[in-house]
Amino acid sequence: xxxxxxFTLFLAISVLGLWTCKKDSNADACSGAWASELSSxxxxxxxxAQTYATDPTPANCNAYKQSVxxxxxxxxxxxxxxxxxxxxRADWQAALDAAQQSVNALxxxxxxx
Numbered sequence: 337x338x339x340x341x342x343f344t345l346f347l348a349i350s351v352l353g354l355w356t357c358k359k360d361s362n363a364d365a366c367s368g369a370w371a372s373e374l375s376s377x378x379x380x381x382x383x384x385a386q387t388y389a390t391d392p393t394p395a396n397c398n399a400y401k402q403s404v405x406x407x408x409x410x411x412x413x414x415x416x417x418x419x420x421x422x423x424x425r426a427d428w429q430a431a432l433d434a435a436q437q438s439v440n441a442l443x444x445x446x447x448x449x
Contacts, residue, residue: 377407397444404439408432 384403388396414420415428 374407374410377403377410381407394444397442401439401442401444404435404442408436408439 381400381403384396384400388400412432415425415432420428
């Protein structure tokens, strides 16, 4: 996988997290809560991304892929935020689905050497 694709995937997933329940910061518990509640997943994903970027072995690729999957799994329930409605909810779900497809398509058997 090229570094450009890797960083595009990482950026897309990061933006997805920032987008979650952004509309009204006081509307309910999930407004902005994802950042603190998912901090361990975000930190693990960031660390795995940095490790893989500097040493793109299959093992590091698999660790990165698993950390992204863990983050997406933890992020998914935030699609049920009361403040995320209509087209915003549809767009959020489409972004989550696209991120999931990118993770599923990540082939670590051919990681850069």
